[in-house]
Amino acid sequence: MDAWIAGSGIAPAWWWLIAAALLAGAEIVAPGFFLIWLGGAAAITGVATLLLGLPDAAQFLLFAVAAMALVLTGRRFFRYADVASADPLLNDRAARLIGQVVIVVESIDDTGGRVRVGDGMWSARGVHAAVGERVRVIGADGNVLRVEAV
Structure with a gap:
């Protein structure tokens, strides 16, 4: 065989x-x-x-x-191969939101709050803001957006 x-x-x-x-x-x-x-x-x-x-x-x-x-x-x-991408933030939703202006839907205080991004809602932390105010996304910690006043 x-x-x-x-x-x-x-x-x-x-x-x-x-x-x-x-x-x-x-x-x-x-x-x-x-x-x-x-x-x-x-x-x-x-x-x-x-x-x-x-x-x-x-x-x-x-x-x-x-x-x-x-x-x-x-x-x-x-x-270790460095593969260049046309869109390096493709799979990083939070990083794609940096710089966007969003609307507060649950007031943001020391414990956090919520903002509307497109048709979804994200947890947010940062500057104190009342419902309806506009804030700018400056970063993210996991799935919690860091925001500042516009």
């Missing part, structure tokens, strides 16, 4: 290379960036099996080692 997968007529090296192509193709469809590393490990295993005629146990061991090495290397590289 080392030289040929029983009954298929296809050498194991080609199964590894087919798996590599399928994993690379699945990376295009699936979200994330993980399957490409497994596809790379399968390609390494396929080429090594084709050139060296590795037995089954060595093939699976090589695949496991190559997969771990590629995943860890990719993770390390992309963790």
